[in-house]
Amino acid sequence: MKILTRKENLNNAIQQVQRAVSLKNPLPILAGIKFETRENQVLLTATDLDIGIRCSFPAEVIKEGTTVLPARYISELVKRLPDLPVYIESDPDSGSVKIQYGKSETRINGYPPEEFPELPLPEGIYTFTLPGDLLKEIIRQVVFATGNEESRPVFMGVLFEINGSELQVVATDTYRLAWRRVILENYKENDISLIIPGKTLNELLRIIGSNEQIEVTVTQNQILFVSGNVWLISRLIEGSFPKYKQVIPQDHILMVRLKTKDLLDATERASLLVQEKSPVIKLNIAENKLIVSAYSEAGRVHEELDVYQEGENLQIAFNAHYLGDVLKVIGSEEMTIELSGPLSPGVIKPVGNDEYLSLLLPVRLREE
Amino acid sequence: MKILTRKENLNNAIQQVQRAVSLKNPLPILAGIKFETRENQVLLTATDLDIGIRCSFPAEVIKEGTTVLPARYISELVKRLPDLPVYIESDPDSGSVKIQYGKSETRINGYPPEEFPELPLPEGIYTFTLPGDLLKEIIRQVVFATGNEESRPVFMGVLFEINGSELQVVATDTYRLAWRRVILENYKENDISLIIPGKTLNELLRIIGSNEQIEVTVTQNQILFVSGNVWLISRLIEGSFPKYKQVIPQDHILMVRLKTKDLLDATERASLLVQEKSPVIKLNIAENKLIVSAYSEAGRVHEELDVYQEGENLQIAFNAHYLGDVLKVIGSEEMTIELSGPLSPGVIKPVGNDEYLSLLLPVRLREE
Numbered sequence: 001m002k003i004l005t006r007k008e009n010l011n012n013a014i015q016q017v018q019r020a021v022s023l024k025n026p027l028p029i030l031a032g033i034k035f036e037t038r039e040n041q042v043l044l045t046a047t048d049l050d051i052g053i054r055c056s057f058p059a060e061v062i063k064e065g066t067t068v069l070p071a072r073y074i075s076e077l078v079k080r081l082p083d084l085p086v087y088i089e090s091d092p093d094s095g096s097v098k099i100q101y102g103k104s105e106t107r108i109n110g111y112p113p114e115e116f117p118e119l120p121l122p123e124g125i126y127t128f129t130l131p132g133d134l135l136k137e138i139i140r141q142v143v144f145a146t147g148n149e150e151s152r153p154v155f156m157g158v159l160f161e162i163n164g165s166e167l168q169v170v171a172t173d174t175y176r177l178a179w180r181r182v183i184l185e186n187y188k189e190n191d192i193s194l195i196i197p198g199k200t201l202n203e204l205l206r207i208i209g210s211n212e213q214i215e216v217t218v219t220q221n222q223i224l225f226v227s228g229n230v231w232l233i234s235r236l237i238e239g240s241f242p243k244y245k246q247v248i249p250q251d252h253i254l255m256v257r258l259k260t261k262d263l264l265d266a267t268e269r270a271s272l273l274v275q276e277k278s279p280v281i282k283l284n285i286a287e288n289k290l291i292v293s294a295y296s297e298a299g300r301v302h303e304e305l306d307v308y309q310e311g312e313n314l315q316i317a318f319n320a321h322y323l324g325d326v327l328k329v330i331g332s333e334e335m336t337i338e339l340s341g342p343l344s345p346g347v348i349k350p351v352g353n354d355e356y357l358s359l360l361l362p363v364r365l366r367e368e
Numbered sequence: 369m370k371i372l373t374r375k376e377n378l379n380n381a382i383q384q385v386q387r388a389v390s391l392k393n394p395l396p397i398l399a400g401i402k403f404e405t406r407e408n409q410v411l412l413t414a415t416d417l418d419i420g421i422r423c424s425f426p427a428e429v430i431k432e433g434t435t436v437l438p439a440r441y442i443s444e445l446v447k448r449l450p451d452l453p454v455y456i457e458s459d460p461d462s463g464s465v466k467i468q469y470g471k472s473e474t475r476i477n478g479y480p481p482e483e484f485p486e487l488p489l490p491e492g493i494y495t496f497t498l499p500g501d502l503l504k505e506i507i508r509q510v511v512f513a514t515g516n517e518e519s520r521p522v523f524m525g526v527l528f529e530i531n532g533s534e535l536q537v538v539a540t541d542t543y544r545l546a547w548r549r550v551i552l553e554n555y556k557e558n559d560i561s562l563i564i565p566g567k568t569l570n571e572l573l574r575i576i577g578s579n580e581q582i583e584v585t586v587t588q589n590q591i592l593f594v595s596g597n598v599w600l601i602s603r604l605i606e607g608s609f610p611k612y613k614q615v616i617p618q619d620h621i622l623m624v625r626l627k628t629k630d631l632l633d634a635t636e637r638a639s640l641l642v643q644e645k646s647p648v649i650k651l652n653i654a655e656n657k658l659i660v661s662a663y664s665e666a667g668r669v670h671e672e673l674d675v676y677q678e679g680e681n682l683q684i685a686f687n688a689h690y691l692g693d694v695l696k697v698i699g700s701e702e703m704t705i706e707l708s709g710p711l712s713p714g715v716i717k718p719v720g721n722d723e724y725l726s727l728l729l730p731v732r733l734r735e736e
Contacts, residue, residue, distance in 0.1 A: 073667065077640055080636050080640075082633060104634070104660075105669075106637065106641065106668070106669045106670070109665070266472070269448045269449070272441060272444050272445055273441070298476060299464070299475045299477050300474070300475050301474045302472065302474070
């Protein structure tokens with residue numbers, strides 16, 4: 001392989017794929033980035049076997065071929081290259097790859113390219129597009145609610161369910177749940193139900209540029225997102241997602257409406273003084289006031305917020321960090337909390353938007 | 369104690385003193401920040417017993433007094449306070465301190481203020497001022513050459529020596545040495561020779577604002593820097609600094625002149641491919657060319673730079689990281705390297721400036 005390209009192109013592509021490089025994997029070649037020539041461009045690929053990221057960049061292909069370079073060295077070197085044309089040439093006999101710039105050169109020992117795992121692009125069963133900004137918003141609003149217990153993989157994923165033109169996106173770790181609905185215009189494929197790893201979606205957030213259309217291709221056990229010149233390929237999670245609809249309370253005995261920022265700020269301050277092992281924040285709602293309180297050995301917080309209240313007075317306690325997570329992504333100036341009792345889940349919604357809700361299980365308070 | 373102040377004033381002062389807070393010290397009160405009222409202002413103090421930082425901020429003093437608050441909680445809380453007037457009130461009986469903002473309040477348990485170590489401002493034997501920007505430049509140009517072996521405290525410090533109106537500043541870890549000279553206009557005190565801990569000077573870099581005059585006060589065993597409303601107090605290092613002048617070579621058999629950036633960039637790229645345990649970079653000077661090279665198991669670098677050469681051809685090797693450290697702070701577009709032989713120290717100087725030099729011991733090359 002021999003190519004000629006510009007530092008900036010090379011650097012951008014390496015930064016994109018590098019997140020999929022796996023430095024800790026027992027398979028040493030997964031610490032590498034694969035270079036493959038195409039017509040007038042080079043494809044870079046990295047994978048940790050769960051996720052693969054591929055990125056193309058323009059280059060003059062002087063000699064076709066494939067090579068795999070250690071991500072650590074090539075990325076640090078390319079960052080520091082001068083703004084000169086860069087030649088990359090592999091010597092299949094020695095396994096060494098020459099990076100040449102001006103009158104200087106660096107040789108890096110490559111990996112045997114035939115050992116790099118194949119990462120075939122899935123042949124689509126279903127393909128559709130979504131505006132990148134919308135997809136980002138959806139992911140941010142639900143992905144925080146995924147769990148992290150390897151023993152329960154379904155909860156580490158996010159359910160994407162399309163019925164007709166309605167896309168519903170849900171995540172839950174059984175302590176909290178986040179749900180988002182979107183109407184897909186122009187969706188013409190069959191109904192779909194699939195579980196995407198939370199980790200994949202967090203990587204996708206980083207890859208999606210602004211004002212881009214994201215092409216999504218789904219197969220039996222894989223999903224592919226294409227954003228400009230970047231491909232993100234991921235396995236899907238097998239298993240059936242819990243029936244979440246029956247968990248969402250339909251009624252309530254108390255509704256409060258308030259400014260999202262007021263409660264977020266109070267929650268963040270209170271989170272400083274919760275007990276590490278039991279990060280409890282107490283909400284006491286009465287007479288159009290919401291009292292936020294928390295305490296630990298280090299001190300106590302007592303905050304008083306003005307709210308609009310409909311229904312009974314009530315005291316309830318939540319995990320302070322879980323409450324903070326929701327408030328950060330709700331995305332509306334005003335919000336409501338609907339409660340049915342001190343031991344029933346609370347429902348948090350943006351005001352003027354029925355397409356999002358988040359549910360939080362309360363913490364049982366010990367008698368003080 | 370009861371005070372009324374603004375969030376911004378409080379936050380800035382806490383950020384300044386927080387660097388001296390010692391979270392690991394066996395004396396728990398050193399994890400605290402001391403609040404002391406003065407007329408129309410409050411003094412904050414933190415210390416790890418080596419360094420103390422003090423900062424004042426304007427406040428309405430409603431009730432005089434002293435209190436010590438855990439740095440971790442007070443700093444995180446104040447960052448998150450709303451932009452409202454903030455009251456801080458200590459209750460000497462319970463040891464609890466109330467921070468009040470709007471209709472809300474947080475109570476943090478304080479430390480007994482009488483346990484906080486006294487940190488008297490040194491009564492000056494000598495006092496003089498230096499422009500902050502100049503002092504920053506001097507520190508940056510020498511402090512990297514200090515050592516970090518606790519067993520040899522003198523090498524962990526920087527020598528400040530004033531003779532007449534000439535200030536010479538020197539640091540060495542015995543493998544390298546950095547020297548800077550400045551003419552102090554208006555210096556009227558006696559001659560001084562003192563060793564300031566490198567750690568103190570690194571903290572000072574952070575504190576010095578731009579376009580500020582720094583007031584320096586020296587006693588037998590302490591030094592005080594005052595920058596605006598911030599005081600930095602430090603112990604001095606006892607002992608005698610090695611006689612460094614005889615180490616600096618007066619002659620050379622080879623001088624090369626080149627662009628600082630060319631060598632810095634090549635050195636940084638070469639540093640990626642040096643051996644971890646023996647980070648050697650080789651400089652081969654011949655016929656107005658400087659070849660920079662390095663190698664490790666991962667690969668090899670070979671860079672060719674155009675230089676102006678006076679004298680013999682020579683090959684010499686240095687610690688790549690030490691060479692990079694000098695090149696980053698030399699501060700001139702062009703530089704020279706003067707060499708007297710492959711086993712004699714190299715001298716690096718900015719072109720057109722006799723007030724700075726850095727000396728590097730070479731690495732003995734094994735026969736390859």
